[in-house]
Structures are given as C-alpha cells and as structure tokens.
Amino acid sequence: EAGVTQFPSHSVIEKGQTVTLRCDPISGHDNLYWYRRVMGKEIKFLLHFVKESKQDESGMPNNRFLAERTGGTYSTLKVQPAELEDSGVYFCASSLGRRNTEAFFGQGTRLTVV
Amino acid sequence: GDSVTQMEGPVTLSEEAFLTINCTYTATGYPSLFWYVQYPGEGLQLLLKATKADDKGSNKGFEATYRKETTSFHLEKGSVQVSDSAVYFCALTPGGGSQGNLIFGKGTKLSVKP
Numbered sequence: 001e002a003g004v005t006q007f008p009s010h011s012v013i014e015k016g017q018t019v020t021l022r023c024d025p026i027s028g029h030d031n032l033y034w035y036r037r038v039m040g041k042e043i044k045f046l047l048h049f050v051k052e053s054k055q056d057e058s059g060m061p062n063n064r065f066l067a068e069r070t071g072g073t074y075s076t077l078k079v080q081p082a083e084l085e086d087s088g089v090y091f092c093a094s095s096l097g098r099r100n101t102e103a104f105f106g107q108g109t110r111l112t113v114v
Numbered sequence: 115g116d117s118v119t120q121m122e123g124p125v126t127l128s129e130e131a132f133l134t135i136n137c138t139y140t141a142t143g144y145p146s147l148f149w150y151v152q153y154p155g156e157g158l159q160l161l162l163k164a165t166k167a168d169d170k171g172s173n174k175g176f177e178a179t180y181r182k183e184t185t186s187f188h189l190e191k192g193s194v195q196v197s198d199s200a201v202y203f204c205a206l207t208p209g210g211g212s213q214g215n216l217i218f219g220k221g222t223k224l225s226v227k228p
Contacts, residue, residue: 037221040220041220042217042220042221043203043216043221044218045216048214091157093214095214103160105150107155
C-alpha cells in the first residue's frame with residue numbers, strides 16, 4: 001500500500017511568487033494534517049481536514065496560505081505571495097477516521113524562498 | 115499552552131554506546147506522548163508511544179517511559195548502531211485529542227560513528 005506522498009520534494013521560488021504543494025494521503029484516511037518546520041525550530045501544526053472539511057486551521061500563519069481538499073482525497077497548500085520566512089519543510093500526515101489512530105507522515109516538501 | 119522541550123543536538127556517539135535523549139513536556143490533562151524519527155531522505159515515522167502514566171513504549175531497541183511526576187518521556191537505547199543516525203522528535207497530543215494534532219519538540223540529530 002502506498003504511503004503518504006508529497007509533491008514536489010523540493011521547490012525554490014522567488015519572493016512574491018506563488019507555490020502550490022500537494023499531498024496524497026493514504027487511501028481511505030479521512031484525516032489529513034499539514035505541518036511546517038522552519039529551520040532550527042519545532043514542527044508546527046498548520047491545519048487538519050476531516051474529509052473535505054477544515055476541522056482546525058488554528059495553525060495557519062496568515063491569509064497568504066490557502067489549503068484545500070476537494071472531494072476529500074488529495075490536498076493542496078498554496079502560498080501566495082511567498083515571503084522569505086515561509087522557507088522550511090512542509091509535512092503532510094494522514095490517519096483513519098477513528099480517534100487514537102496513528103498518523104502517517106509524508107517525506108515533506110522543502111520550500112526555499114529567495 | 116502545551117509544549118515539548120527536548121535536549122539540543124547534535125549528539126554524536128560511537129557504535130554500541132548508550133543513548134539518552136531527554137524530553138520534558140508541559141500539558142494540561144493527560145496527554146499521549148510519542149517519539150518520531152526521521153531518517154535521512156525519509157519522512158517522519160512513529161518510533162514508539164505511551165498513552166498513560168507509567169506506560170513504557172518500546173520499538174527497535176528504543177524505550178521511553180511516561181513519567182507524570184517529572185513530566186518526562188526520555189528516549190533510551192542500550193547500544194546504538196550506525197543505522198540509528200537520524201533526527202528524533204518528541205511529541206504529544208493533548209488528552210483525548212487525535213493522534214494527528216501533534217505538538218513537537220525541536221528535534222535532536224543523532225550521528226553514530228562506526
């Protein structure tokens with residue numbers, strides 16, 4: 001069974017440009033999470049989808065970030081316009097719909113804004 | 115709010131040495147505690163977990179005991195191998211919460227030399 005996959009693995013963009021990250025969760029997983037690790041700091045929660053609905057988006061840093069999960073399958077995270085401080089590794093994770101089930105993580109997308 | 119503090123790295127050990135990575139937490143209620151590992155070029159993987167006080171999580175020779183009295187969840191291994199070289203993250207989920215809504219420490223990079 002395929003794990004959580006993220007595209008692209010690396011992205012280098014200029015300040016002011018737009019970037020879209022994609023996450024394909026494990027098939028059948030209703031929960032999808034986005035996290036971000038800025039260099040040298042903690043991995044921070046961004047938001048949580050249950051199917052196509054945003055359950056918790058308290059970690060989204062500002063309105064330049066837009067996450068979608070149309071149809072409750074894959075998810076995209078768009079950054080527009082990108083700023084230097086957005087650089088970091090963006091992780092996606094998914095889990096089954098039941099409580100207390102393990103979350104499985106993707107390899108992450110390393111975003112560098114120059 | 116809830117938080118996790120783990121020892122700063124990097125940690126460099128010789129093969130077969132004893133490993134301890136300290137982790138303490140601040141949380142209300144009864145959180146679940148986790149250790150995740152990220153091997154080079156890979157995503158985060160759950161290494162072990164404990165969901166209540168005095169529980170011991172163990173996997174691949176690693177152990178950690180949930181100590182409520184000291185609010186700690188230190189990771190230990192009696193004899194490390196070169197293949198254990200990775201970044202280790204301590205994390206928690208607030209009591210009763212989904213295992214995907216994780217609060218992470220900053221990570222500790224471990225390098226094991228032959």
